[in-house]
Amino acid sequence: MTSTQVNPQKSTSGGNGTTPLIRLDSVTKVFLTDEVETHALSGIHLDIRDGEYISIAGPSGCGKSTLLSILGLLDTPSDGSYALKGHEVANLSFADRARIRNREIGFIFQSFNLIGDLTVYENVELPLTYRGMSAGDRKGLVTQALDRVGMAHRAKHLPSQLSGGQQQRVAVARALAGKPAILLADEPTGNLDSRNGEAVMNLLKELHAGGATICMVTHDERFAQHADRTVHLFDGRVVEDSRVAA
Amino acid sequence: MIRDFKFALRQLLKAPAFTIAAATVLALGIGVNTAVFSLVNTLFFAPPAYSKANEMVQLFSQDIKDPKKFRGFSYPTYLDIRDQNTVFSDVMAFNLAFVGIGQKGDTRRAFSAVVSSNYFSVLGVQLARGRAFLPEEETPGHNASVAIVSYSYWQKQNLDPGVLGSQILVNGHSFTVIGIAPKGFVGTMQILSPEVWLPMSVYDQVANDFGADDKTTIADRKGTQLRIMGRLKPGVTPVAAKPALEGLAANLEKAYPVEQKDQTFITAPVARNSVSNNPRAEGGLKAIAPLLLGMAVVVLLVACLNLANMLLARGTARRKEMAVRLALGASRWRIVRELLTEGFALALLGGVAGLILGLWSSDLLVASMRKLMPLDIVWLAGPNPAILMATFGFCLLATLMFALGPALKLSRSALVADLKEHAGEDVVRRRWRFLPRHPLVVVQMAFSLALITAAALFIRGAGKAASADSGLRPGASYVLEVDASLAGYDPARAQELYRNLSDRLAALPGVEHATICAVVPFGMFEQSRKVQRAGMHVAPDAKPATAADGLAFEASWNSVGADYFTTVGLPVVRGRTFSEAEATQPGPKVAIIDEALAKKLWPEADALGQRIQFAPTNAVSADSGGTAHAGGSADVNESSKPEETIEVVGIVPATRHALFEKTPGGGIYLPFARGFQSDISFFVRFHSLSPENESNTADLIRRTVREVDPSLPILSLSTFAQHLDSNLDLWLVRAGAALFSIFGLLALGLAVVGLYGVKAYSVARRTREIGIRMALGAQAGAVLRMIMGEGIVMVATGLGIGLLLAMATGKLLSGILYEVGALDPVAFTAAPLVLTVAALIATWLPARRATQVNPIQALRTE
Incomplete structure (x- = not known):
């Protein structure tokens, strides 16, 4: 592994000169609570290219989750621009953000966030239903996604009937099912034991090998190393962007 | 603990x-x-309110040949029973009578009980003040002017000790108050109390048409005025008393074969809410x-x-x-x-x-x-x-x-x-997910719909009752009720007084017509007589099937002035109305009947010009088509003997006489002079009445009455519309509607609040789930649809079950609804609609809140 110190305010993958999948330019996020301004992110520049596997690391409170929320269009930056596939998405309406989120972004959460009274199949199907797809089309995609994570045999089970590792694999399948442009994973191993954590990381690696773009937040150095590139945040700023040698 | x-x-x-x-x-x-x-x-x-109620029974005189028939007792029969029975430790007699209480010109109507002297002792009641009646005050003809007043009467006088020994005017006669009943004592009924108790000796003086079966005097053995109650001797049960009472009845029949013919005596528990000569009078109320x-x-x-x-x-x-x-x-x-x-x-x-x-x-x-x-x-x-x-x-x-x-x-x-x-966290693991969440809310919805539908049925009934067509078109009329007997008038003087008053009222400025009548339709009391074709002498055991065979028909009775039909807007369709002479002086026997009675008596021919007669009270009669009336009805005592015949001189349209009369059952009108009664009403029809002039007009009528005789009590004065509106039957229907509306509104409020609470709570608990859905791309509309959809499933399921319950409730209530079907389409549309709208609003509010969930915050709750 080699480590390259880059301009902390200008973090790109270097690369091939084509338009990045994601481009953040001078993104800041300020929270106002009780008349106190908290700068969660300050002047973030970040490019993520198609097919990249990037991990965002840093200590608690450094702004990892805020950055992921902005990347996932769950939140909007206070300032700066955010281009997804070359289109500015920073100031879209709630409804437009929801539509893009549904089509272009797949989420994997630390605590799985499966819906308790839906079966495994229905959980994976959920984002597709919001696209207005026909049941037949949905079935193909769901089956494919469950096959991919090795959970097809548990399609009719409820989340409560699965182990933590299995639940996270279902969550990965849900994120994959709609063939999003990027998978955003927020501490995907945080609620798992080391064996299951390792298994999920291997699954992400396989997905990446298959062409998936992945952006993962983690504070576990071991898992950060699974990525091609690691962006280190500290106090809301990118302090290091290192690439792992193949 | x-x-x-x-x-x-x-x-x-x-x-x-x-x-x-x-x-x-x-x-x-x-x-x-x-x-x-x-x-x-x-x-x-x-x-x-009386002591040892389990020992008290009411005695009934039953017709052996027709056990459904009961009658009251005469005073002499009461004395025989009191003295000759072997099963009662004591027996008392009484009846209720309407009287006018108060000062001259300020008389109000009240109930009195005319009682035997041992009334209070048999009931085991100690008076609050004063003494009970003495035996000699009971003797007919003694006319003891003494009275016992109720505790509430005393309360109205601010519990003034001076009430005892004071004078009270009853029907214009002065009575000395000798006693005050104890607090809470209501006689033999539960909440309806006489205001004054009078001794039996004044019965003939105060008795009126209400409740009297005939015009015999109290001392006459043929009378049936009294109700008898007795206290069984210790150890004697009603069953054990039966043979002795039957024996006593048989002995009395032997001694008085005409008066006591076919009569036996039975006992029954004392009725709690009526005073009747029929032991089954309270069935409906129960x-x-x-x-x-x-x-x-x-x-x-x-x-x-x-x-x-x-x-x-x-x-x-x-x-x-x-x-x-x-x-x-x-x-x-x-x-x-x-x-x-x-x-x-x-x-x-x-x-x-x-x-x-x-x-x-x-x-x-x-x-x-x-x-x-x-x-x-x-x-x-x-x-x-x-x-x-x-x-x-x-x-x-x-x-x-x-x-x-x-x-x-x-x-x-x-x-x-x-x-x-x-x-x-609201983690729901439901096996049967097609069923609605929160089944308790569904059950609430269902019961609420049943109660709201019941309320809607009653409201529909009240609406129909309030707009019920009396069939009369009296225009801008006032109805004035007076009773000359309460001011001490005898019938002859009263007739004269009424003639004079009628003329004075007719002469008032703006008055179109004024007329007298014994009964105002849709009033508190209805009067009826059995009418048959003239010349019928039906054998006692005969069962005539047609009018031609002598079948009698129950008909509403009224005696009216010459201008009655013009005043109340009831056109004479054939024949003529009464002449002034017929209305004011007893002359040839004539009557006007309505088309319903005419058709019953002469189905194939014209009743005009035919002769009719009043049938004996025990004559076989056809069902008159439902004349149940909460105010009660009483046979009228027209002076003509049954065999005297009456010529039908006019036919008028059939009208209903009481709210609960579904279809007009037939009516007969006599000239007032042939059907005198002291308690009468005047219709005073004005050319027009503006609301702002109503009180002036009422004052004008009052002044006119006072000018004719300041002592004549005005029992009521209202416009005809107000008269209809204050009808007791209407009150019953409205009370039912109000009661069930309270039930319905409470249930609706509780169900809607319950639904809102559950949905709001559910949304609050499902914030994370909603956040996940939004993170996965659910738009506001999708979340709204999801929450609303779940609510709609709940409401729809509740409505489905509720409609079945409502149908059952409707069937259950059908017997007491006023002219509304058990499955009335308006009620069965309005009630679900009200519940649905309210429920949708209750669901929409939390659903809307759900769309405002911030996914980041929701997910951060982990």
């Missing part, structure tokens, strides 16, 4: 908003039940009691379901607390006990509030009755032991209904999972 109770109170104090909301819900449910129980208990179960109680319990059930939902929701938040308790070694029973104690403490809070609410609403109901009833309503609806016990019972019942289910559910904790799970 005390520790549990203290802990429960602490828990309730910790959540004051929840406690207040829950206690309010319970207060509504328990309050309704307390009010209804208080009413039903007073009417049907509370001990009567049937309403379980219905009222049933409806009230349904309201309590809806309230409890509501509360159960609140507790289940609260329980979700307390799951971790329960898991900790169980982990620390508490038994499941211990947890259930604690939660039940908490529920019971809540129920007691609601019970106290409900008791106050219930008693207050009972008083409101009685106050509204008092406005219309010419009776003294004695209502001691204090928190007596029976009501306190019942309210306590409702609290226990409520606790079991709302607290047991949630307590059992909460105590069945999945320990490890609950200890680990996010506190309060």
Whole structure:
């Protein structure tokens, strides 16, 4: 592994000169609570290219989750621009953000966030239903996604009937099912034991090998190393962007 | 247990908003039940105001050949029974009479009881002040001018000790008050009390048409004026008394073969809400009691379901607390006990509030009755032991209904999972997900729909009753009721007075017509006679099938002035109206009948010019088509003998005479001079009446009456529209509508609040789930549809079940609804519509809030 110190305010993958999948330019996020301004992110520049596997690391409170929320269009930056596939998405309406989120972004959460009274199949199907797809089309995609994570045999089970590792694999399948442009994973191993954590990381690696773009937040150095590139945040700023040698 | 109770109170104090909301819900449910129980208990179960009620029975004179027929007793027969029976320790006789009480020109109508001298002693009642009647004050002809007044009469005089010994004017005659009845004493009925008791010796002086079967005097053995009640000797049961009473009746028949022909004596428990010569008079009223109680319990059930939902929701938040308790070694029973104690403490809070609410609403109901009833309503609806016990019972019942289910559910904790799970998260693991969430809300909806539909049916009935067509078109008329006998007039002088007054009223400025009549349709009393073709002499055992065979028909009776039909807008369709001479002087016997009676008597021919006669009261008659009337009806004592015939000189359209008369059953009108009665009404028809002139016009009429005779009491004065509006039957229908509307509104409010609460709570608990859905791309519309969809499934399921319940309720109520079908389409459309709209609003509000969930915050709750 080699480590390259880059301009902390200008973090790109270097690369091939084509338009990045994601481009953040001078993104800041300020929270106002009780008349106190908290700068969660300050002047973030970040490019993520198609097919990249990037991990965002840093200590608690450094702004990892805020950055992921902005990347996932769950939140909007206070300032700066955010281009997804070359289109500015920073100031879209709630409804437009929801539509893009549904089509272009797949989420994997630390605590799985499966819906308790839906079966495994229905959980994976959920984002597709919001696209207005026909049941037949949905079935193909769901089956494919469950096959991919090795959970097809548990399609009719409820989340409560699965182990933590299995639940996270279902969550990965849900994120994959709609063939999003990027998978955003927020501490995907945080609620798992080391064996299951390792298994999920291997699954992400396989997905990446298959062409998936992945952006993962983690504070576990071991898992950060699974990525091609690691962006280190500290106090809301990118302090290091290192690439792992193949 | 005390520790549990203290802990429960602490828990309730910790959540004051929840406690207040829950206690309010319970207060509504328990309050309704307390009010209804208080009413039903007073009417049907509370001990009567007299002592040892189990020993008291009423004696009835029954026709051996036609056991459905009963009649009253004459005073001589009463004396025979009193002196010759072997089963009663004592027997008393009485009857009720309408009298005018008060000063001249300010007389009001009231009920009196004319009683034998031992009335109070047989009932075992000690007077509050003064003395009871003496035996000599009972003797007919003695005319003892003494009276005993009710406690409430005394209260109206501010409990003035001077009332004893004072003079009270009854029907224009002065009586000395010799006694005051004790507080709460209402005679033999439960809440309807005479205001004054008079001795039997003045019966002929005060008795009036109401309740009198004939015009015999009190001393006449042919009379049937009296009701008899007796106290059975110790150890004698009604069954054991039967042979002795039958023997006594047989002996009296031997001694008086004409007067006592075919009569036997039977006993029955003393009626609690009527004074009748028929032992089955109270059947209908009793049937309403379980219905009222049933409806009230349904309201309590809806309230409890509501509360159960609140507790289940609260329980979700307390799951971790329960898991900790169980982990620390508490038994499941211990947890259930604690939660039940908490529920019971809540129920007691609601019970106290409900008791106050219930008693207050009972008083409101009685106050509204008092406005219309010419009776003294004695209502001691204090928190007596029976009501306190019942309210306590409702609290226990409520606790079991709302607290047991949630307590059992909460105590069945999945320990490890609950200890680990996010506190309060609404994780639903339902096997049958096509069924609606929150089945309790569905049940609430269903019961609410049944109650709202019942209310809608009653409201429809009240609407129909209020707009019922009397068939009369009296235009801008006033109805003035007076009774010359109350001012001491005899019939001859009264006739003269009425003629004079009629002329004076007709001469008033703006008056189009004025006329006299004995009965105002849709009033408190209806009078009827049996009418048959003239010349019929039907054998006693004959069963005539047609009018030509001598079949008699029950017809509404009225005696009217010459201008009556013009004044009330009832055109004579054939023949003529009465002449002034016929109306004011007894002349040839003539009558005007309506088309309904004409068709019954001469189905194939014209009744005009035919002759008719009044049939004996025991004549076989056809069903007149339903003349049930809450105000009661009485046979009229026209002076003509049955065999004297009357010429039909005119035919008028058939009209209804009472609200509950479904179709006109037939009516006969006599000239007033041939059908005199002292209690009469004048129709005074004006060319026009503007609302602002109403009070001036009323004053003008009052002044005119005073100018004719200042002592003549005005019993009532109202426009015809007001007369229709103050009808007692209408009040009953409206009271029913108001009562069921209260039930319905409470149920609607509780169900909608319950639905809102459950949905709002569910949305709050499902914030994370909604956040996940939004993170996955769900737009606001999708979230709104999801929450609304679940609500709609609940509402639709509730409506489906509720419609079935409503249909059953409609069938159950059909017997007491006024001209409304059990499945009335308007009620069955309006009620579900109201519930649906209210429920959708209740669902939409939380659903809208769900769309405003911030996914980041929602996901951060982990």
